[in-house]
Amino acid sequence: MLHLFFAVAFSAVPLTLYVPPIRSLNLFVQTIEDVWRESSVYTHRVYPRIRYAFRRILDCMLCTTTTH
Template sequence: MLQLFFAVAFSAAPLTLYVPPVRSLNLFVETIETLARESSVYTNRAIPRLHLAFRRILSAFLRALR
């Protein structure tokens, strides 16, 4: 059992390198929030257009199957 514990512990150790330290986590969250806030203008315009395009493609596909 001890060998299994050490195997799991040492295999998870490199994963800790990808986790940012707590002191820089606030900066990361702030950056993500800013990115989401700035991209929402473009997203709000793009989603209706994508919805319309998907509906047109789907209706053309369904018409072709009749």
């Protein structure tokens, strides 16, 4: 059982390299929030246009399928 414990423990050590330290997470979260805030201005302008374009494409597809 001790051999299994050490095998699992030593195989999990390289995985800890992928997890950033806690002090780096605050900077990461702050950066993501800044990007989200900056992109939301553009998203609110573009989103109605995308919805309108998608609606027109869908209407065209439905119109062509119902006329045949």
